[in-house]
Amino acid sequence: MTKLILNRRRFLGTAAATGAALASPAYLRRASAQSGGEVNIWTYNNFVPEAFKEQFEAETGIKVNVRLVDDQGKQFNLLAAEQPNPTVDIMTVAGHRFLQFIDSELLAPLDTDRLTNWNKINPTFSESDWSTINGNKWGAPILSGMEVLSYNSEIVSEEEALTWDTLFSEKYKGQTAYIIQDMMSIVMLMKGYDGNMVAYLDDPDKAAEIVEEAKQFLIEKKPLVRKYYDGGAEFQQMMVNQDIVLGHSWNGPAAALINDGFPLGMAIPREGSYGFVYTYNIANNAPNADNAYTFLDAILSSPEIGAAMTKASGFISTYKDASNYLTDLEKKSTSFPDEQLANLQFFRAEANEMKYGLVDPAVEAIKAA
Template sequence: RLVDDQGKEFNLLAAEKNNPTADICTVAGHRFSQFIDSELIAPLDTSRLKNWSTVNKVYSESDWSVVNGEKWGVPILSGAEVMGYNSEIVSKEEARSWDVMFGEKYKGQTALILQDMMSIVMLYLGYDGNMVAYLDDPAKAKSIVNEARDFLIKHKDKVRKYYDSGAEIQQMLINQDVVVCHAWSGSISKLIMDGFPAEMTIPKEGSYGFIYCYNIANNGPNTDNAYKFLDALLARPEIGANMTKASGYISTFKGSSKYLTDLERRTSSFTEEELAGLEFFRAEANKMKYSLVDPAVELIKAA
C-alpha cells in the first residue's frame, strides 16, 4: 500500500498487527522507537544480507540505527529539512539564514511543514530541537516548546500555508504562490532536476537530517522473500542511483553517485559548510517531545 505519512503507516500496521499482510515497510530512523515499542517491525539480521556492505558505513554504523542493541532497518535514502527557494527571486545571500522566512520582504510568500518546523525553530533559537538535552528537565523542555510556539504564532502572518506533502510545495513554488519555504530536500531536488529555477540550502543556524529505511514487518507472511528482495536491492549501486533519480534524496549506497548526471549529483548533495550545520533527528526524547509539540502545533494553527 502507498502511504504519504509515517503516522498513517503506523496505524495501518497496528490495525493488522495480529495478522499482518505487509512484509516490508519504510520507517524513518528517528521513528524507529515507536514502531519497535509497538512490535510492528522486527530486528534486522544483517547476516542474511550478503550485500550489506553496499550501504555506506556513515549510515549503516551510525548510533541512530541501533535500538536496544539491535539494528532495525536497511538505510536506503538520506534527506534533510532544508530551505528551498526560487533562485530568480530570492538571493543566495538571503537564503543563508532562516531569518528570511520570518521577515517582511517575502510576507505571505512562505510555506512550511508546521510540526517539523517546530524542531528547526528550537534550533534557530539556540536550543536542542531533538530535546534529548532536556530529558531530565521537563519544565525546561516545556518552556522551550512554548517559546518556539509563541515565535511561530508571532510570525504566522508571514506564512501563506502550512502544508503536508512534497507535491503541494512543488506546485506552490511552480505557481509562484511561494518563493521561499521549509521543505524536505527530495521535494526541492526533484524540482531542480526538472529544470525549475530552485535552489536549496541548510541555513547557517542549522537543520535536521533523516534516513529512510526498509524494515522487516514483524511476523510478516513472507519474511524469507523480504530478505531476498532487500539483498537483491543492495546488489547493484545503480539501484541506489535510480532511487535518487525517483525521489530526489541521497542514496546510502556506496558507488551510486557515478550513475548520476552532474545535475543529479549537484541537486542531491550539500557543501561541507552546509553539512556542518546538519544534525540527525534522534528518537530518545520523542515521547516527551511530541507530548509537548503536538498540542503546540494545534495552538499555532488555531491562533
C-alpha cells in the same frame, strides 16, 4: 517578479521517466525461482523505482503493492491500529523514529544474514550508532536527507536564504510554506535550544516551556505563511505554480526540481538544521516476510538502483558507488558547501517520546489558531 514558464507536463513526468534508466536485469537472477505471492510496502513517493518494480515482479512472480505515505506519525498510528495482524510487510521509517516503533513492538529485528547484499550499503549508514538498538539492526538504510530552506533563485537571493528569518519575513508574506512539525524542531534550534530535546530529558518542565515558546512563535507568524503542507509533491507543485517562492522542505523534492531545470536553490541556514536517514523495515508479524526479504535483497543489490532512487526522489543514496551513475547536475543537487554542512546535525531518538508528546499537540494547536 520574473514570471517563470515551465512545462508542467514534462516536470510531472520526470519521476516516471527516470526509472526507465535501469539497465541490466542480471541483479535479480538469484530471485527468479520464487513462487510468487505478494509483498505490501508503505513508502514515500518514488522510493521504489518503477523500472525496478516491474522487473522484480516479472522475474520473481511477486506482486509489489505500494501504498504511499507522507507522514511518520500517521504511519505509526495506522500500523499500531493493525497489530497484531498488519497488512504491511515493509515500511519506510526514518532512523530517528526507530525507538517509537520498536518500543511499541511494531517492527521485527532485521536478519541481515538473509540479505546477501547488505554489504552494498555504505557502512557510514549501515553500521552507525543509530542503526543498532538493543543489539539488533532494525532497518536497511536506503536514502539520506535533510531539512533545507528552498527558494526560487530568480526571486529570492542566495544571501537571503542563509537565514531562517527570511522565511518569516514580511517581504515574502503569503509566498511561503512549511511542514509545521518539522519547523517546530527548527524554530527551537533558531532560538538556541536543542531541537532533539535530548538535553531536557531530565527536565520535562523546561522541555514543555521550549515547545510552548516555539508554538507561540509559529502562531504569531501564521499570517505570513501561505500554506502548511504535508508531502514533497505538494511542495513541488506549489513551487512550479509559483504559489510560493520560499519554503522549508526536504532536500529530496527540492533536488528533483533542480534536476528538471527549475530555478531552485537550497541552503542549510546559519541557525542550523537537521538530517535524517530513511530505512526499509520489516513489520512485526509481517504477512509475507519471506517475500519482504526477497524484495529487500533485490533492491539493495546494485548501485544503479540506488542512483535511480536518488534520481527519482532527490535524496542522497546510501549505496556504495551510487554517485558514479549520476550526472554532474544530479551530483550538484545532492551536495552542499562545507560551511553549510557544518550547520547540520542529525535527528536523534532518545527523547522522542517526550518530544512528540509535546510537539504533536502543539502542531494541532497551531493549525487551529
